[in-house]
Amino acid sequence: MKKIVIIGGGACGSAAFIELIVQICSLGLQKNLSVTLIERRNKIGYGLAFGTKQKSHLLNTQAKLMGIYANEPAHFEEWLKMKDGDKDEVKTGDDLSSAYTSRLLYGHYVSEQLGNYLQKAKEKKVTTEVINDEALDITRQENQKYIIRLKSSNTVTADYVLLAPGTPKPNKFSELRKYTSYIDFPWPSDRIKKGINKTDKVGILGSSLSAVDTVMTLVDNGHEGEIKLFSPIGILPRVQPSKNKSFNRKYLTPENVHKITRTKMRHPRVKELFRLYIRDVEEAEGEKMDWKKLDRTAGPVKEFLEYDIAAAEDGGDSLLNMTYSLRYDASTFWGWLSLDQKQLFKKWLGSHWSANRHAMPLHNAKKLLSLLESGQLKVIPQNRNIKYDEEEQVFKIQTAKGEVAQVKNLINATGTSSSLRGMDNDLVHALADKGYLKPYPAGGAVINPHSMQVISKEAGNNLYAVGHLANGILLDVDAMWFNVRTISRLVNEIIFKVKENGDIS
Known part of the structure; x- marks a missing residue:
């Protein structure tokens, strides 16, 4: 045997x-x-990702795609219907197929x-x-x-x-682990709940979905102190609608990408794929777009989030829906890229792709906006270095503007390496x-x-x-x-x- x-x-x-x-x-x-x-x-069955007890730690994929069986993607949705859905664990639009449940429920x-x-x-x-x-x-x-x-x-x-x-969890910033006010990973979330006082100034390294979950852990447990997200580029995940508007791709298709390889006898290049991406988005918008203005690096986070929430409530904009329409083809295109082009993609477009492809649920986006409006939450881009001042017992983070931000507690939510x-x-x-x-x-x-x-x-x-x-x-x-x-x-x-x-x- x-x-x-x-x-x-x-x-x-x-x-x-x-x-x-x-x-x-x-x-x-x-x-x-x-x-x-x-x-x-x-x-067993939960792992780190789905064992969290925080109800605001939500799946970032709709229930209709989360079946545990390869050829039955809607099985989780069917299970929810059979269970009649725990309303406290389900954040949904019109029906359970578009639900974003808590990770624990999954x-x-x-x-x-x-x-x-x-x-x-x-x-x-x-x-x-x-x-x-x-x-x-x-x-x-x-x-x-x-x-x-x-x-x-x-x-x-x-x-x-x-x-x-x-x-x-990542090894990054391992030199900070010797400090008791440093938390090297947001999970399990009990470390945050037990190790941080409600009025402490808290810094979070990162601004992606892991960082959003970390903010939710804090505020759901009554945190009152200031929270700062320190991010290399200062971009939050975009906001996922309950139901995306349909998007018909004409240019960035497997047929057209394969044609590049067949006719030019080489792997496709990132620039070629991005040009096809641009053509699809601009055709959907009905006009040429200023793509430099779409770069959100170190931009006005609150304004972008307000726009993203409004767009999500209307089914998403063309940029987001185009990216989500690539769900089933992206890995195919990735496999057709040479190693150097994969590395170029990560360097050139990786952060922007991730922000659009791995958007946050609308429910959490609205909570973040409220925190930004109240001033409790701030996003600080382009942090340079981190030091711990043992005399003052605070972490000091230098920013690109030459300023130094101070926080009592620091959490690494940069995501795994x-x-x-x-x-x-x-x-x-x-x-x-x-x-x-x-x-x-x-x-x-x-x-x-x-x-x-x-x-x-x-x-x-x-x-x-x-x-x-x-x-x-x-x-x-x-x-x-x-x-x-x-x-x-x-x-x-x-x-x-x-x-x-x-x-x-």
């Missing part, structure tokens, strides 16, 4: 477990394959589905095991089996290993040290984007990875709907490989 071990019992690990049980049972492979799930947290959904398939596996006599422990290292033996070393000093042997570690070494994860570092995970220059590890197999001579042929470890090879690894699709391909690959190797009669 071959053993498949999944490391990580969050949403991605749970989706992989479920898909494996479905495939094993449907193909009658109960005597050939077993599945083990390793999760360091006591509650965690309940994933955990329930995982529990269902643990029970189904038992009924169908699939050998399964759930281990509550942390994987620290993996060693490939000469017989091609993998030995997984756990924090408890126990070991687990596997024929196939799937890495699903979730979103690791794209590089392997920038991820604060012992297992990732151990595998990188051994060469099992090879760093990909655009981020994450070198992974086959079709099968999700880790590509490394040292790692062998049966190590796989999903989620943030593939952030450079793939593009939408923060989107659950995208991850469950890649997980489906991964499971099919493992089953096919096992069968072709003669391990199944």
Whole structure:
């Protein structure tokens, strides 16, 4: 019997477990394959992302796309309807399909589905095991089996290993960890609630969705003191409508992009894709646009947010809707770019793409606007350096204008690092040290984007990875709907490989 071990019992690990049980049972492979799930947290199915108890920590994707099953994207929406929706956990427009639920409610959904398939596996006599422990290292033996070393000093042997570690916290600003008033990651949110007094001046590093969640943690728990977001560029996420207006792309299409490769016999370039993007947006607007004015870097945050809220209430503007219309094609285009063009995209357009593609729910945007209007919240762009004044016991952040902002508490909400070494994860570092995970220059590890197999001579042929470890090879690894699709391909690959190797009669 071959053993498949999944490391990580969050949403991605749970989706992989479920898909494996479905495939094993449907193909009658109960005597050939077993599945083990390793999760360091006591509650499986939630992970870090969906275990937060803050009700204002919302999904940034509508319920109709959040199904845990690859070919049933609306399953979460159906589950909500069956549960009759907890109104306190659901922020919605007209119906549940356009709902933005709390992350915890989604965690309940994933955990329930995982529990269902643990029970189904038992009924169908699939050998399964759930281990509550942390994987620290993996060693490939000469017989091609993998030995997984756990924090408890126990070991687990596997024929196939799937890495699903979730979103690791970043190593950035690690030199500040020695100060008790510094919090190196917004999750779990109890660290913020217990470690910060309600009247303290708080600084938050970052201004993306992680930073927005951090603001929500503070204000939902009655924080009264000033909050400052320190951001390299000073751009908030844009605002996602309950229902986007439809957008018909004519120019930035797979056909047109492929035509560039076919006729010019080379990879498409970022400038070529952006020109097609511009043509689509300007045709929708019916006029030429001043694209330099659309650059929000260090701009008037409150004015932009007011505009974004109004646009979201009207179904979104052309720029936002164009970006969201690329949801199913963006990863294809990304795969057609050469490495140097991927790096150029991240440098040139990455922040602007992220602000439009990963917009915040309207519910939270309105709360941010209220905080900006009252003066409790400020966004400070282009911060230069951070120092802790031990005598005054404050953090001092220098800005591009030469000013120095002071805060008592500082929270790192910059989001996880794209590089392997920038991820604060012992297992990732151990595998990188051994060469099992090879760093990909655009981020994450070198992974086959079709099968999700880790590509490394040292790692062998049966190590796989999903989620943030593939952030450079793939593009939408923060989107659950995208991850469950890649997980489906991964499971099919493992089953096919096992069968072709003669391990199944």
